[in-house]
Amino acid sequence: MDGRVAKTRVARGPRERGIDRVLKLFSFLQANGGPARLAELPQALAAPKSTIYDLVNILVESGLLELRGKDGQVYFGKLMHLYGASYLRANDIMARGREMVDGLAKETGETSEFCTRLRGKQVIVHARPGSRPLRISSEIGSQIPIPWTASGRLMLSHMSLAEIDAILDPEDRRMPNGAPVDLDAFVAECHACRDRPIARTIGTINSFTQCLAAPIINHSGSVEATICFVLPIDIPEEKKNDLEARLIEASKTLSLAGLKDPSEAG
């Protein structure tokens, strides 16, 4: 009955493609949060030594990775940073989003975050902790399955069931408590967020914080990112309303920026 299968790139035989190994390598380094020993990579990636040494050599020569210390630590290199910076320059929604988050956190004293989506995961691109004694901060770059968050629903609100189905890998289909995601219900929730100026947390991640999120819409009309406040659960209603208003304001400013995109301006 259910022909849907999450299509992840998957090894189909004894050999795996070079690029796939490279992508996994990058992903591992990112998850690792810092340099890894070259010698441990083959095991960590379940890849042959000879392949990894070969690929790492190529990547280091190119500058995408860097090898340092005499103990063979590997991590991202300068070239990766250059390319990443080029992305930022070409997508000023991102750059402006970061600034906006800093501004909001400073003005309001509340933790503010800028999130985007990568396939079926939400990524915290930038965060600025608030001035409360209890700081609730998430690691920058950390990825969590889209269904866990309110802002995730915003980011899927413009997508069809089929599209959503296609981007959710198996591991994105379980809630924090392990329960499987009911796709149809989830998609309905996403669509319910469509054109909403704000979304509130569903309290899925923990019970003592709430989250306010506003969509940032790019020039093609999809929700490309969200800007959020992470708040304690017991914040006064009045303050919360003020924060919502600010967030909506911010989201409008950033979304409008997209209209300046030269490729769209006739």
Add this chain to the structure above:
Amino acid sequence: MDGRVAKTRVARGPRERGIDRVLKLFSFLQANGGPARLAELPQALAAPKSTIYDLVNILVESGLLELRGKDGQVYFGKLMHLYGASYLRANDIMARGREMVDGLAKETGETSEFCTRLRGKQVIVHARPGSRPLRISSEIGSQIPIPWTASGRLMLSHMSLAEIDAILDPEDRRMPNGAPVDLDAFVAECHACRDRPIARTIGTINSFTQCLAAPIINHSGSVEATICFVLPIDIPEEKKNDLEARLIEASKTLSLAGLKDPSEAG
């Protein structure tokens, strides 16, 4: 007589490796300075259509590239930015260098740049134009052959002739006027910069600006980057001395930061 050959990765037959094609693709996008049409890539990279379409698909799915507009524009993706940001987090010399440049430019009103090295090229990682009516600014991310600059010499000062020979690709061995670089003489110039707190332009790029550069030394003692002022040629001596002092100060601050590196503190 001259057994030295600059070793660039080069196609050795009818087929080329996937990674190599990917690296060239990235490099092309960077040089292009913005999104490129997918359909023009095969020609631009001298690669078969089927290969490029295949690779771009994989890279887009992974998030390293992004495909947008209905006219098939390709450029770097969010994942590239994430990885690049991870590089920055792990190499705070870079992050601090950027801030320092902003500070210097603001305080002094002069154009300030943060440069690093990628193989045989100098890359402008960050720049802040000064407040002079005539702004001399270089494109961020632009790459120029190391022998063209004073700060390039600083960045090679700790390397042996053999090492320098190995990183200079053929195109890095010509001066702006087309004259070939005399390797031995050039290496001697580099070594002359060793342990110098500052280097002054050699006036190789144009005749109406000069450049002051100071080395930034990483935890393993090599010059990893430079911080520079780009000045008009006729700046008063007194002002110039002040700027040199500031630059040396800045370079010391940043270089010391390297000592905090946990892997070295032991």
Add this chain to the structure above:
DNA sequence: TTGCCAAGTCTTATATACTGGACTAGACTC
């Protein structure tokens, strides 16, 4: 309509990238 071009997809063959595994070099122990 028909013809044309450009953009993108699909299929098949073969040159070679990936793999396994043997090997070397060095560090550390006993």
Add this chain to the structure above:
DNA sequence: GAGTCTAGTCCAGTATATAAGACTTGGCAA
């Protein structure tokens, strides 16, 4: 000095990724 372990290099065979090129699709013009 012999034994052991870990890190890294090297080599040859084969599963398969790359490449060539035919094919489909869509937009535009005559």
